Amino acid sequence: MPTLRLPFSLLFLAVVISATTTTTSDFITSSCTTTTYPSLCIQSLSPYAKTIKHNPTHLARAALTVSLNRSESAQAYLQKLTRSNGLNPRQRSAVGDCLEEVSDSLDRVRNSIKELKSMDRVKATHEEYVMHMSNVQTWVSSALTDENTCMDGFSGQDMEGRIRSSIRTHITDVAHLTSNALALINHIAEKHS
Numbered sequence: 001m002p003t004l005r006l007p008f009s010l011l012f013l014a015v016v017i018s019a020t021t022t023t024t025s026d027f028i029t030s031s032c033t034t035t036t037y038p039s040l041c042i043q044s045l046s047p048y049a050k051t052i053k054h055n056p057t058h059l060a061r062a063a064l065t066v067s068l069n070r071s072e073s074a075q076a077y078l079q080k081l082t083r084s085n086g087l088n089p090r091q092r093s094a095v096g097d098c099l100e101e102v103s104d105s106l107d108r109v110r111n112s113i114k115e116l117k118s119m120d121r122v123k124a125t126h127e128e129y130v131m132h133m134s135n136v137q138t139w140v141s142s143a144l145t146d147e148n149t150c151m152d153g154f155s156g157q158d159m160e161g162r163i164r165s166s167i168r169t170h171i172t173d174v175a176h177l178t179s180n181a182l183a184l185i186n187h188i189a190e191k192h193s
Contacts, residue, residue: 063181094153
């Protein structure tokens with residue numbers, strides 16, 4: 001039976017790629033231990049391993065991007081609900097308020113991503129770095145508050161049911177991802193304070 005022989009350089013490259021992927025996965029896993037939802041953190045950020053490498057800022061930016069994508073999905077769902085004929089006036093009002101909160105949250109997460117990107121491009125002094133990180137922390141924290149506020153309009157027995165449950169599922173998912181992003185950002189900020 002013939003044996004397969006790989007050139008040494010190809011074998012070396014395969015080992016390096018495998019080691020890099022493993023260490024990047026280890027970096028994501030160890031970083032996610034600082035979050036409230038570590039399993040969700042690992043699962044949502046693993047697809048970004050090649051972009052993240054071992055860079056905490058890239059990790060935080062990826063976490064914000066995941067949150068942004070899910071927020072956009074929740075926003076689209078809420079927009080669809082506002083056009084639904086099956087809502088009573090109180091539900092329609094609560095969905096409209098929630099949509100406004102999610103839109104505000106999206107703006108804050110987008111601002112945070114832009115701020116992190118601008119920090120990558122500029123060699124900031126320590127004071128400037130702290131100021132930029134403070135902006136990001138404030139915006140992401142506010143986004144999380146917006147997401148939680150969304151559900152306030154659905155309190156009370158008369159708001160129980162399929163609509164509330166469905167919205168809660170979407171908003172909870174977004175809030176957990178945003179919470180994870182905030183934890184990763186706070187971890188970076190603590191290292192540089």
